[in-house]
Amino acid sequence: MGLTERQQQLLDAWLPSAAIVRDHSWGLIGTLVLELEHHGERYIAKAGDHTDHHLAREIRAHRNWLRPWTTRGSASELIHADEDAKLLLTRFLPGELVEGSPHEWAPGTYHQAGELLAAFHRQSAVPDDNYEARENQRTLAGLDKPHRIAPDLADLLRATIKAWPTPPATLVPTHGDWQPRNWLMDNGTVRVIDFGRADLRPAYTDLARLAAQQFRSEPSLEPAFLTGYGSDPREPAAWQRARLREAISTAVWAYQVGDESFEQQGHRMIADAVAETTF
Secondary structure, three states, rough: OOOOOOHHHHHHHOOOOEEEEEEOOOOOOOOEEEEEEEEOOOEEEEEEEOOOOOHHHHHHHHHHHHHHHHHHOOOOOOOEEEEOEEEEEEEOOOOOOOOOOOHHHHHHHHHHHHHHHHHHHHHOOOOOOOOHHHHHHHHHHHHOOOOOOHHHHHHHHHHHHHHOOOOOEEEEEEOOOOHHHHHHEEEEEEEEOOOOOOOOOOHHHHHHHHOHHHHHHHOHHHHHHHHOOOOOOHHHHHHHHHHHHHHHHHHHHHHHHHOOHHHHHHHHHHHHHHHHOOO
C-alpha cells in the first residue's frame, strides 16, 4: 500500500520535503505507518486505505481522550489530521517496543500500565442500556462470517449468546488493544501507541488481551497490573461474556486477515472461555 494522491498532497503541505526514516506498517491491514524526519524533528504519519475504519477512531481519541497521557508525555501529540483523507500526523514517541523485550515479563511494566489505564478510564463515564445487546449482535454477526470454528461449537456459541442477559453498562474511554504490542519503554517509562481501536466500552474490556496472553503465561503480572490500576474492574458475569466475545472476534478476524498464530490464540481463548461457562 502507498499513500493516495490526496494523502501525499496533505503530507507535503504539513511537512514539505520530509524524509522517510522507517516504515512501521504492520502489513496485515491497510494502514501505512511512516516515521518521518523534518528539520531535525521526527514524526509519525498514519494513513488508511479505502477499507480502513481505524483512522477515524484514532483521530477521535487524539482529539477527545488522550490528554491524561499527552500531558505527561505518555502518548504522542497530534499535529494534523484529516478524517476524510484518512491521514493523521503526530510527534514521534521515543521508546523500545515492550513486546518481545525483557520488559514484557517485568511486573514493574504492568504496574505502570495499570496506572496509565486507570487515568485514561476515569476521565469520564456514561451509562448505556444497549451496550450488551449491541455486542451480542456484533458477535453473532461475526459467527456468520467465514471462520474455522467447528460448526457444532459455533452453534453452541450462538445459543449461549442468545440466552445471555443484557443489563445496563457503564462505558469509559478504552484503548481497545491494551497489551505490550502497543506499549513502548523509554528509560524505564511506559508510553502508549496505536489508538485505532479506541472507543467507549466497559473498563474491563481493556484487560481482555492481557488475560488471554501475558497474565496467562506469567501469573505475577496480573496482581502488579491491578495494584497499579487500583482495583479490579471485572464483574464476573460481565467479564465471562466479554471473554467469549473477544475470543470469537479474535478467531474470526485473524482468519479473515490470514494471521494463523493469532487465529490459533482465538481458538484457545474460545476453549478456555467455554470451559468456564455454565450452560
